[in-house]
Amino acid sequence: DQQVKQNSPSLSVQEGRISILNCDYTNSMFDYFLWYKKYPAEGPTFLISISSIKDKNEDGRFTVFLNKSAKHLSLHIVPSQPGDSAVYFCAADLNAGGTSYGKLTFGQGTILTVHP
Amino acid sequence: DGGITQSPKYLFRKEGQNVTLSCEQNLNHDAMYWYRQDPGQGLRLIYYSQIVNDFQKGDIAEGYSVSREKKESFPLTVTSAQKNPTAFYLCASKRNYEPQHFGDGTRLSIL
Numbered sequence: 581d582q583q584v585k586q587n588s589p590s591l592s593v594q595e596g597r598i599s600i601l602n603c604d605y606t607n608s609m610f611d612y613f614l615w616y617k618k619y620p621a622e623g624p625t626f627l628i629s630i631s632s633i634k635d636k637n638e639d640g641r642f643t644v645f646l647n648k649s650a651k652h653l654s655l656h657i658v659p660s661q662p663g664d665s666a667v668y669f670c671a672a673d674l675n676a677g678g679t680s681y682g683k684l685t686f687g688q689g690t691i692l693t694v695h696p
Numbered sequence: 697d698g699g700i701t702q703s704p705k706y707l708f709r710k711e712g713q714n715v716t717l718s719c720e721q722n723l724n725h726d727a728m729y730w731y732r733q734d735p736g737q738g739l740r741l742i743y744y745s746q747i748v749n750d751f752q753k754g755d756i757a758e759g760y761s762v763s764r765e766k767k768e769s770f771p772l773t774v775t776s777a778q779k780n781p782t783a784f785y786l787c788a789s790k791r792n793y794e795p796q797h798f799g800d801g802t803r804l805s806i807l
Contacts, residue, residue, distance in 0.1 A: 589736070614795055623700070623786050623798030624739075669738060683754065684796060686731075686738035 583607045584672050586687035593694050599657040601690050603670035606651065610672035614684070615644060615655045618667045627668075628655070660694045667691050699723065700799035702787050707804045709774070709781065717772045717802045719787035728770035729788040729796060732756060739786060745770055774804065782806050 584605045593599045603613075611632040616624035630637040630644045630653070637644050643656045657664055667689045673682035700721045709715045719728065727746045731739040731754075741754030745764040759778025764770055770789075774781045784803050788796040 584738070586738075616798075621705075621801070621803070623702075623788075623800045626795040626797070629795060671739075682790075682796075683729075683741055683744060684739075686740075688736065688738045 581606075582688075583610075584670060584685045584687040586668075586670060586690050588690050589688070590691040590693070593660045593692065595662055595694055595696050596659045599655075599660045599664065599692055599694065601655040601657075601668050601670075601692065603653045603655075603687050604651060605653075605672050605685075607672070607674075607685075608651065609674050610685070612673040612682070613644070613646060613653050614671045614673070615642075616669045616671060617664075618669060618689070624669060657692075660692075662694045662696050665692055665694050700787060700789055700797060702785075702799035702802050705800070705802060707802055708807050709804060710807050712776045714773055714775050715781075715804065717774065717785055717787075717804070719770045719772065719799060720768055721770075721787075721789040721797075721799075722768060723789055723791070723797065724767070725789035725791045725797070726767070727790040727792075728764065729790070730754075730760070730762065730770070730772045731786045731788065733784040733786060733801075742772065742785075 614629040615627040618624040646653045669689045670687045671684040703718045729744040730742040743762040745751035761773045786801045787799045790796045
């Protein structure tokens with residue numbers, strides 16, 4: 581039972597355009613969500629997060645949107661750059677509001693390719 | 697320079713052998729984690745530890761063992777009981793209220 585799903589295995593975008601990566605979850609107890617970026621043969625690096633009390637969080641070119649009723653979140657990258665080409669994972673956490681050494685549940689990842 | 701060090705980067709194991717993957721962090725993080733990544737799949741949690749001398753099973757702990765004798769170190773042993781050990785193994789650590797930070801991983805292959 582996959583509680584966090586990224587249904588698009590890959591996404592191809594032209595440089596300068598918007599990249600939209602999607603993530604769905606089934607467990608309504610998740611209350612904190614994160615996006616990680618991963619290059620081949622390296623560990624994931626943290627990009628941006630959002631708490632369930634918000635519906636949007638922005639950091640430079642990266643914006644995460646959360647739709648709790650639809651159990652859906654998305655990562656927008658504007659403008660996309662060739663260096664953004666990587667695998668993007670969404671992850672969900674329980675009880676992140678309190679003392680949390682959270683166990684993250686990850687999606688399968690989406691390979692983003694940004695063409696010059 | 698603070699970070700998480702996983703060694704070795706590549707590891708080969710003969711069938712029937714146990715092998716231990718190293719994870720060291722100098723970030724003074726309390727919690728540490730081990731994940732496994734298979735091709736086309738997300739990261740799956742093997743074990744995690746919130747404090748020294750304590751650890752809990754994750755979603756796929758069978759065939760693995762860990763220890764947490766020091767705050768900085770969280771080694772993972774892949775035992776011969778793990779039937780499909782070939783994978784990319786990632787270690788992470790975390791301070792409260794902050795996201796998990798990851799090492800660069802160890803790729804384990806069976807000879």
